[in-house]
Amino acid sequence: MPGSLQQSHSCSNSGSSEIRLLVSPTLPIYSKACVARYGRVKSSCTICPQASKMAVEELPMAITVCPVTPSFVAEIGDIDLSRPLEPADLVAIKDAFTTYAVLIFPDQHLSQDQHLDFAKTFGPLETTIALFRKDTKLRVRKEFADVSNLDPDNAVWGENSRQRLFQLGNRLWHTDSSFKRLPARASLLYARSIPPIGGHTEFADERAAYEALPENMKRRLQGLVAEHSIFNSRARLGFTEFSDEERQGMPPVPQALVRTIPESGRKSLYLASHAGRIFGMPEPDGRALIDGLIAHATQRQFVYTHRWRVNDLVIWDNRCTMHRGSEFDDLRWKRDMQRATVSDVANTCEQEGITVAAA
Numbered sequence: 001m002p003g004s005l006q007q008s009h010s011c012s013n014s015g016s017s018e019i020r021l022l023v024s025p026t027l028p029i030y031s032k033a034c035v036a037r038y039g040r041v042k043s044s045c046t047i048c049p050q051a052s053k054m055a056v057e058e059l060p061m062a063i064t065v066c067p068v069t070p071s072f073v074a075e076i077g078d079i080d081l082s083r084p085l086e087p088a089d090l091v092a093i094k095d096a097f098t099t100y101a102v103l104i105f106p107d108q109h110l111s112q113d114q115h116l117d118f119a120k121t122f123g124p125l126e127t128t129i130a131l132f133r134k135d136t137k138l139r140v141r142k143e144f145a146d147v148s149n150l151d152p153d154n155a156v157w158g159e160n161s162r163q164r165l166f167q168l169g170n171r172l173w174h175t176d177s178s179f180k181r182l183p184a185r186a187s188l189l190y191a192r193s194i195p196p197i198g199g200h201t202e203f204a205d206e207r208a209a210y211e212a213l214p215e216n217m218k219r220r221l222q223g224l225v226a227e228h229s230i231f232n233s234r235a236r237l238g239f240t241e242f243s244d245e246e247r248q249g250m251p252p253v254p255q256a257l258v259r260t261i262p263e264s265g266r267k268s269l270y271l272a273s274h275a276g277r278i279f280g281m282p283e284p285d286g287r288a289l290i291d292g293l294i295a296h297a298t299q300r301q302f303v304y305t306h307r308w309r310v311n312d313l314v315i316w317d318n319r320c321t322m323h324r325g326s327e328f329d330d331l332r333w334k335r336d337m338q339r340a341t342v343s344d345v346a347n348t349c350e351q352e353g354i355t356v357a358a359a
């Protein structure tokens with residue numbers, strides 16, 4: 001969309017109705033940051049009552065960041081993710097991802113390749129754990145987690161299908177791939193078709209949840225390590241039938257309970273229903289502590305519910321959020337979602353400098 005302007009604003013006091021502002025008056029932080037960073041400013045509008053806004057001439061459109069909540073979720077507009085991105089736009093998206101941990105990109109028209117290409121700008125991709133399950137044929141490319149309720153022939157799955165039982169685990173609060181030694185950094189979930197009611201995704205801000213803890217609890221949690229396993233979350237649902245091959249393919253892994261997000265320096269809880277015992281604590285005490293922390297972190301004030309529209313792409317930071325899918329009539333409606341998942345750089349204990357004693 002080169003040549004167009006993001007949003008116009010007339011400076012009535014200056015008498016110059018030609019002066020236009022780069023960003024919406026409601027979003028001054030991003031406008032100034034983008035302008036300063038990308039050198040798109042041609043002149044300053046000093047007469048304008050909103051003197052902090054920069055005036056520009058005809059320039060390529062910058063992205064628009066529209067907060068949905070003050071510091072957790074934002075919508076991103078004026079961007080077409082099916083095309084290679086301007087480096088400046090990518091920087092702006094990553095800045096927004098640091099401030100907000102959930103970004104919504106509405107109305108994106110993406111092929112599987114375009115979805116993956118955008119995901120790769122955040123880092124190396126995971127391959128789906130369905131590769132460990134020999135009983136399913138893949139419906140989408142192996143780089144995707146198939147989050148649909150569809151079988152390989154695009155028909156709605158059966159009530160007792162193994163895929164359905166397995167995916168019920170997504171209804172529990174979790175963060176993606178914390179059961180892998182190298183967990184997920186970011187997930188990018190794309191809605192190709194959605195049910196008319198239900199099937200929302202809830203997100204919890206674990207940075208805000210950490211910051212709201214009493215100081216003595218923060219001290220108590222520092223340095224603690226939990227053991228995560230996908231079989232813990234499935235066992236919570238009573239789903240325990242796994243082959244030795246599946247169990248050996250995904251052994252339990254240690255993860256720090258509190259972590260620091262390098263880009264912002266903010267501390268965050270790191271929780272999931274994949275978490276089981278806490279190292280160095282009696283198992284019931286550890287499990288009770290984790291359940292209590294999940295209850296704390298998922299209080300209303302920390303949670304945003306995303307009601308999907310077709311062609312929404314939603315990205316979240318798995319390092320500092322939990323999420324869960326909400327119920328819908330999955331035997332009636334098609335819900336076709338595919339998720340690309342970006343790996344973290346190292347195990348969380350390694351990132352936090354914690355040495356875990358052998359179990």
Ligand SMILES: O=C(O)CCC(=O)C(=O)O
Nearest residue numbers: 147170200201324325339
């Ligand atoms: O189905 C949902 O809304 C959540 C799916 C999920 O947990 C994921 O894609 O990581």
Ligand SMILES: [Fe+2]
Nearest residue numbers: 170175176323
């Ligand atoms: Fe998930």
